[in-house]
Amino acid sequence: MTTDDSVTSEPTATPLAIAAQGSFAVGGTMVSKEGSFNPRDPMNPVGQTLHGDHARVTFQIPVDARPLPLLFWHGWWVDSSCWDTTPDGREGFRTLFLRRGFPVYLLDQPRRGSAGKTTTATEINTEPNEQWFFNQFRLGLWPDLYEGVQFSDDPAALEQFFRAMVPDTGPLDTEVIVAAASAAIDRIGPLVLVTHSHAGGFGWLAQMRNPNVRAVVSIEPGSGFVFPEGELPEAMPSSNGTLEPTPIPASEFEALTRVPIIVYYGDDIPTAPTDIAGRDNWRVRVKMARIWVDTINRHGGDATFVSLPEQGIHGNTHFAFSDLNNHEIADQITTFLADKNLD
Amino acid sequence: MTTDDSVTSEPTATPLAIAAQGSFAVGGTMVSKEGSFNPRDPMNPVGQTLHGDHARVTFQIPVDARPLPLLFWHGWWVDSSCWDTTPDGREGFRTLFLRRGFPVYLLDQPRRGSAGKTTTATEINTEPNEQWFFNQFRLGLWPDLYEGVQFSDDPAALEQFFRAMVPDTGPLDTEVIVAAASAAIDRIGPLVLVTHSHAGGFGWLAQMRNPNVRAVVSIEPGSGFVFPEGELPEAMPSSNGTLEPTPIPASEFEALTRVPIIVYYGDDIPTAPTDIAGRDNWRVRVKMARIWVDTINRHGGDATFVSLPEQGIHGNTHFAFSDLNNHEIADQITTFLADKNLD
Numbered sequence: 184m185t186t187d188d189s190v191t192s193e194p195t196a197t198p199l200a201i202a203a204q205g206s207f208a209v210g211g212t213m214v215s216k217e218g219s220f221n222p223r224d225p226m227n228p229v230g231q232t233l234h235g236d237h238a239r240v241t242f243q244i245p246v247d248a249r250p251l252p253l254l255f256w257h258g259w260w261v262d263s264s265c266w267d268t269t270p271d272g273r274e275g276f277r278t279l280f281l282r283r284g285f286p287v288y289l290l291d292q293p294r295r296g297s298a299g300k301t302t303t304a305t306e307i308n309t310e311p312n313e314q315w316f317f318n319q320f321r322l323g324l325w326p327d328l329y330e331g332v333q334f335s336d337d338p339a340a341l342e343q344f345f346r347a348m349v350p351d352t353g354p355l356d357t358e359v360i361v362a363a364a365s366a367a368i369d370r371i372g373p374l375v376l377v378t379h380s381h382a383g384g385f386g387w388l389a390q391m392r393n394p395n396v397r398a399v400v401s402i403e404p405g406s407g408f409v410f411p412e413g414e415l416p417e418a419m420p421s422s423n424g425t426l427e428p429t430p431i432p433a434s435e436f437e438a439l440t441r442v443p444i445i446v447y448y449g450d451d452i453p454t455a456p457t458d459i460a461g462r463d464n465w466r467v468r469v470k471m472a473r474i475w476v477d478t479i480n481r482h483g484g485d486a487t488f489v490s491l492p493e494q495g496i497h498g499n500t501h502f503a504f505s506d507l508n509n510h511e512i513a514d515q516i517t518t519f520l521a522d523k524n525l526d
Numbered sequence: 527m528t529t530d531d532s533v534t535s536e537p538t539a540t541p542l543a544i545a546a547q548g549s550f551a552v553g554g555t556m557v558s559k560e561g562s563f564n565p566r567d568p569m570n571p572v573g574q575t576l577h578g579d580h581a582r583v584t585f586q587i588p589v590d591a592r593p594l595p596l597l598f599w600h601g602w603w604v605d606s607s608c609w610d611t612t613p614d615g616r617e618g619f620r621t622l623f624l625r626r627g628f629p630v631y632l633l634d635q636p637r638r639g640s641a642g643k644t645t646t647a648t649e650i651n652t653e654p655n656e657q658w659f660f661n662q663f664r665l666g667l668w669p670d671l672y673e674g675v676q677f678s679d680d681p682a683a684l685e686q687f688f689r690a691m692v693p694d695t696g697p698l699d700t701e702v703i704v705a706a707a708s709a710a711i712d713r714i715g716p717l718v719l720v721t722h723s724h725a726g727g728f729g730w731l732a733q734m735r736n737p738n739v740r741a742v743v744s745i746e747p748g749s750g751f752v753f754p755e756g757e758l759p760e761a762m763p764s765s766n767g768t769l770e771p772t773p774i775p776a777s778e779f780e781a782l783t784r785v786p787i788i789v790y791y792g793d794d795i796p797t798a799p800t801d802i803a804g805r806d807n808w809r810v811r812v813k814m815a816r817i818w819v820d821t822i823n824r825h826g827g828d829a830t831f832v833s834l835p836e837q838g839i840h841g842n843t844h845f846a847f848s849d850l851n852n853h854e855i856a857d858q859i860t861t862f863l864a865d866k867n868l869d
Contacts (some may be wrong), residue, residue, distance in 0.1 A: 313576060
């Protein structure tokens with residue numbers, strides 16, 4: 184497969200041939216207020232219902248599609264648009280993987296973006312926090328980008344990055360989120376799950392309850408590292424708080440050994456403790472992810488840990504899929520899927 | 527032009543040939559908290575920024591595109607996904623108009639959906655309200671669909687309809703909304719604006735300040751009827767509150783005479799007062815819209831009022847663009863654009 188057509192969204196790129204596209208809501212709950220609805224008092228909630236806590240899925244299926252779709256699941260503070268155009272204006276994974284022949288499904292998890300209709304309210308967070316995210320997502324150490332980072336130094340790219348963020352409309356509830364995602368997976372059928380950041384942990388939980396998940400590609404999982412009871416590594420303190428492993432019954436953990444799993448981490452992650460929280464956060468996550476991968480394999484699974492810089496791929500932020508070298512990251516994932524006969 | 531390919535999203539439909547697709551944030555503001563950001567205390571807002579109040583635009587440009595794009599602007603309590611797959615699972619205006627050769631741009635207005643990042647918080651509305659909307663959007667009189675309504679009687683369609691709704695993350699602020707939409711129009715260039723419901727009124731304001739708007743197609747505008755000072759019709763009481771005309775300087779009103787404007791209203795709108803709020807609401811809006819169109823034309827403009835039932839098209843709800851006969855509504859709009867040499 185060539186990727187020559189994949190690195191530009193200029194009009195000179197080969198057109199996309201799309202067999203079908205659309206979107207749907209899936210999963211969720213319904214609450215209702217007892218009584219009898221009165222059409223002469225329509226704003227009175229008595230006798231009325233509220234559907235919420237669903238996911239929304241947006242999909243495109245290319246002509247001559249490969250058999251297994253990819254379901255892309257965004258991380259914290261972003262929605263499905265994170266997989267679309269990159270901050271610097273190039274094609275994101277949504278379109279790059281369509282060009283590679285994969286049916287592409289994008290998830291908005293409950294209470295985020297287009298799936299914002301929630302049965303439980305939360306206070307919308309309007310605290311200025313972007314310098315924190317600049318460091319935490321490893322663009323650099325504010326206000327400086329890291330030397331060699333795969334993020335454009337055009338201020339317009341940073342503005343797009345900050346404006347791509349989306350607050351939660353309700354509490355971040357693991358069961359609500361995983362239930363709706365699993366309902367989406369039921370509806371789509373067998374697929375490869377591609378998760379980012381906090382969807383990493385949610386993604387294992389969805390895989391454990393849903394045999395339609397045939398592989399998990401996890402880009403910088405940030406939380407939810409599950410271990411069999413009795414095999415927990417020690418908690419890992421950092422200057423960004425303590426990362427705790429999550430105990431689950433060994434019988435549930437076995438599900439993680441049934442499908443290929445791969446995790447990727449980018450660059451500029453220290454190995455020695457530091458008092459810069461946005462860096463130290465990733466030091467312990469990489470350390471935990473390595474132990475987690477080893478634990479799955481010790482139980483007979485097929486898990487792979489990839490440090491991109493150790494593969495000679497340098498400068499990746501927390502958002503490798505929209506970084507300047509995102510076609511190179513897409514190559515890595517495409518090769519993994521081919522190696523596992525999932526393409 | 528045939529529409530044979532337009533009425534189904536079955537895999538047997540002709541594939542779409544897409545030259546380019548993507549999304550971007552546009553417009554908005556930035557707030558910041560004075561002081562110096564401390565990377566050792568990253569959750570402290572001091573010295574940090576917050577970008578918000580932007581719009582998000584998602585676009586697809588077909589191969590051999592017509593010259594003028596369509597910018598679709600959603601109404602109240604929904605986001606850009608309202609133009610995608612219909613509640614009963616068919617292709618929405620997004621894909622129908624791509625098939626007709628138009629570049630399609632979809633707006634998420636500030637504080638809605640993927641443009642949810644707001645500089646001002648609001649309380650997320652979780653009041654049960656769906657029976658109100660069922661009546662207000664003229665699917666029927668709860669729990670009964672109207673006889674002959676263009677909405678599926680499959681309960682799954684009603685569930686999709688309710689789950690397509692999206693709450694606001696911040697106050698509904700006309701200036702914030704119109705400024706971001708106008709920034710989107712600046713970036714896209716000359717276009718035809720297609721508005722729904724409360725975007726009707728916002729849409730005239732955007733047209734008045736932006737010469738890139740070459741025509742306005744407004745599906746059931748619900749508010750923001752602007753008139754020259756001194757030419758205001760009387761306020762119109764209804765059992766859903768009083769509809770007030772909005773006075774603006776005559777010099778600003780003149781902008782509305784510069785481009786073709788067409789407004790469409792659907793079926794099941796009474797002409798005599800009724801104490802059912804969800805019906806009476808539209809009685810006064812139709813009455814106001816007729817006077818508004820006449821006023822534009824008296825000032826030398828080119829405005830058209832269309833009652834779909836008067837054209838022999840029956841059963842349309844407030845959401846004509848996703849109703850069962852949405853291809854027929856698309857035909858109406860396509861014909862209008864051809865008549866005005868805008869295609």
